[in-house]
Amino acid sequence: MFLVPDPVVRFFHRMASPPHFYVFTERLMPWLVIIFLLLTSAGLYGGLYLAPPDYQQGDSYRIIYIHVPSAWMSLFIYVVMAIAGAIGLIWRIKLAEIVAISSAPIGASFTFIALFTGSLWGKPMWGTWWVWDARLTSELILLFLYLGVIGLYGAIDDKRVASKAVAILALVGVVNIPIIHYSVEWWNTLHQGPTVTKMDKPSIHVSMLIPLLLMALSFNVYYLIALILRVRVELLQRERNSQWVKNKVSENKQ
């Protein structure tokens, strides 16, 4: 631990304590909402209004501004969920367990958005709502993994046991993440290859790239907001018999 500066270690120790997390995130929330609104309005303005239509796809390509960031989030949140689950499993940190399970519905939502907007983009461009292409199929499996995590957690009454089971399921499912990412390279199918995350220069014009990155940032901040809201509820429910929650209730401070 000597590699990490002391204040950072102290910050994480304090954040792992439920009452401290509850109060800290309450103060953080307005700032996150402001940053989210700024990023989203700039991203949408740039993407829907300033960026020119695509020379092949016309205006239909504008779905990219939600489709691609959602797909990135669906993978990123899964990795966060698996890592948080592993931390909970190894060090028995309650907050890590809660972060893992609270990420699942948000990740499932982004996976659903990626699939649904992809379908709405595929219809005019490919002429079909759905194909059993490697990228689409592996992303659909990701949705089932998320739903499996949510279902498994709900099926076990003891939430500490449920968290362990969920963490193991999430960790096993991590193999799907590189499969999704490389699917467009390993199998040459209908879904186009990456245009942004290439080793050389991205093959997307800067007037289209900037709004895309703004939307990706905005979705990251959104994830943080939605995650905090869910973690706070889960904390209250799990710690309902502890003194700090009883104090909150008697103050009626939500």
Added chain:
Amino acid sequence: MSVQAFFAMGGYAFYVWTSFGLTLCVLLANIIIPVIQRKQFFINALKKKR
């Protein structure tokens, strides 16, 4: 660019606006659900106290 041309999206209005509308609904739901759950938690906890 006129307002009409903006909303027409070069003939792809249905696909583009359905995508954005659905995304908005899903993202809003993920905010509203935990807010309602928190309110519900406090209502139930206060009831139990009495």
